Amino acid sequence: xAEKEYTWHKLADSITELNFSSVxxxxxxxxxxxxxxxxxxxxxxxxxxxxPHAGGNMAEGYxxxxxxxxCPTHRYKFSLQQGRNSSGEGYYLKxxxxxxxxxxxxxxxxxxxxxxxxx
Ligand code: FES
Numbered sequence: 129x130a131e132k133e134y135t136w137h138k139l140a141d142s143i144t145e146l147n148f149s150s151v152x153x154x155x156x157x158x159x160x161x162x163x164x165x166x167x168x169x170x171x172x173x174x175x176x177x178x179x180p181h182a183g184g185n186m187a188e189g190y191x192x193x194x195x196x197x198x199c200p201t202h203r204y205k206f207s208l209q210q211g212r213n214s215s216g217e218g219y220y221l222k223x224x225x226x227x228x229x230x231x232x233x234x235x236x237x238x239x240x241x242x243x244x245x246x247x
Pocket of ligand 1: 179180181182183184199200201202203204
């Protein structure tokens with residue numbers, strides 16, 4: 129399978145610029161997309177701001193000790209690593225790669241162009 133290609137968007141100059149809640153979650157808008165950024169055990173993750181179940185606001189949820197983000201609405205759990213619905217309801221939360229580089233914090237959105245689809 130072809131490797132995914134990403135378009136990288138700068139989120140901030142550094143982690144300290146991000147306005148995390150007391151449980152390490154922040155909702156931000158990046159390139160017209162609302163995403164939830166998560167600081168978990170000194171690592172950054174990013175996922176869709178909307179729960180795939182019924183649109184709960186993930187940034188108002190919390191994380192558990194196993195590395196899941198928990199939706200505040202019905203408490204379904206999703207792996208921060210790959211969005212797998214670890215509480216077993218069969219949904220999938222979109223996740224995005226995050227890179228901390230010398231010139232800032234970047235989030236990758238899958239590049240959507242014809243050449244990627246054709247691969
Ligand atoms: S809206 Fe998130 S679990 Fe139902």
